[in-house]
Amino acid sequence: MEIKTVAVLGAGLMGHGIAEVCAMAGYNVTMRDIKQEFVDRGMNMIKESLAKLEQKGKIKSAEEVLSRIKPTVDLEEAVKDADLVIEAVPEVVEIKKQVWEEVDKLAKPDCIFTSNTSTMRITMLADFTSRPEKFAGLHFFNPPVLMRLVEVIRGEKTSDEVMDLLVEFVKSIGKTPVRVEKDVPGFIANRVVAPRGVLLHAVVEAENLTPEEVDAAFRKAGYPMGPFELADYVGIDVNYNAARYFARAVSPEYEPPERVRKMVEEGRLGRKTGRGWYDWS
Numbered sequence: 001m002e003i004k005t006v007a008v009l010g011a012g013l014m015g016h017g018i019a020e021v022c023a024m025a026g027y028n029v030t031m032r033d034i035k036q037e038f039v040d041r042g043m044n045m046i047k048e049s050l051a052k053l054e055q056k057g058k059i060k061s062a063e064e065v066l067s068r069i070k071p072t073v074d075l076e077e078a079v080k081d082a083d084l085v086i087e088a089v090p091e092v093v094e095i096k097k098q099v100w101e102e103v104d105k106l107a108k109p110d111c112i113f114t115s116n117t118s119t120m121r122i123t124m125l126a127d128f129t130s131r132p133e134k135f136a137g138l139h140f141f142n143p144p145v146l147m148r149l150v151e152v153i154r155g156e157k158t159s160d161e162v163m164d165l166l167v168e169f170v171k172s173i174g175k176t177p178v179r180v181e182k183d184v185p186g187f188i189a190n191r192v193v194a195p196r197g198v199l200l201h202a203v204v205e206a207e208n209l210t211p212e213e214v215d216a217a218f219r220k221a222g223y224p225m226g227p228f229e230l231a232d233y234v235g236i237d238v239n240y241n242a243a244r245y246f247a248r249a250v251s252p253e254y255e256p257p258e259r260v261r262k263m264v265e266e267g268r269l270g271r272k273t274g275r276g277w278y279d280w281s
């Protein structure tokens with residue numbers, strides 16, 4: 001098995017960054033989303049990011065990297081020649097199920113399937129397809145262009161060959177792979193940080209703290225961002241869906257607080273919508 005062509009499903013905050021990183025490493029990439037406006041927005045984010053990297057001399061030619069990325073809304077076109085699919089669609093089980101059932105019918109038989117899910121058990125997602133031995137987790141961190149860690153997660157049926165190939169793939173795109181052999185919700189990083197989210201909201205409400213106060217304290221302690229800025233950066237909806245999944249899969253204590261549910265309902269999703277905990281407009 002050799003990976004030459006990568007299909008990235010989803011052109012959002014994670015999808016566009018993953019497509020960019022793969023193209024920077026020389027892979028041919030198709031990036032697919034369900035609406036032309038989403039694909040266009042993803043391509044614009046890639047162009048902005050590549051322009052910065054070119055200016056800093058981190059890549060030779062933004063144009064050349066861009067020429068390797070083919071945007072599309074057509075799922076069949078996106079996956080039919082792919083050797084590797086990286087799915088980065090919303091963190092909602094029903095959406096992932098629908099996408100994987102379709103991809104399973106359209107992709108080549110030897111194509112490897114991966115999900116960038118940040119929480120969901122890989123074994124569950126793999127079982128939406130007819131090739132769970134070729135299915136693994138490939139979990140990037142936001143922003144994929146700058147963050148080095150990628151978790152490579154084994155589902156219960158993932159073959160050794162696929163795990164090894166993905167570890168090499170992650171190295172080939174200049175990232176640091178961490179093999180996760182135990183398929184638990186949240187894998188390693190998010191499994192470990194998730195309880196912090198629950199306690200954070202409890203403490204902030206009990207002590208009547210503002211996001212500004214909390215974030216300022218974190219920055220002074222040396223963190224690049226405080227937890228509320230980070231939530232706006234990652235997406236309030238992403239964190240909300242992750243917490244809901246944890247509430248079902250791990251413990252009801254993870255159920256997101258009412259005020260976060262309201263933010264999602266009102267479309268206050270963080271930087272991407274101009275408002276979250278902060279006003280970014």
Ligand code: CAA
Binds near residue numbers: 052147234
């Ligand atoms: N492409 C190219 N360049 C970029 C970029 C991108 N996508 N994003 C930022 N940059 C550049 C900026 O332009 C800036 O360049 P200059 O110094 O020339 O101005 C440089 O990177 C540094 O960025 P910033 O000045 O905006 O801010 P920073 O120094 O704080 O660095 C950061 C940005 C690396 C994101 C840093 O804030 C950070 O590490 N934050 C925490 C991120 C984190 O924890 N991510 C994980 C989230 S959890 C997750 O993703 C998992 C999940 O499952 C949900």
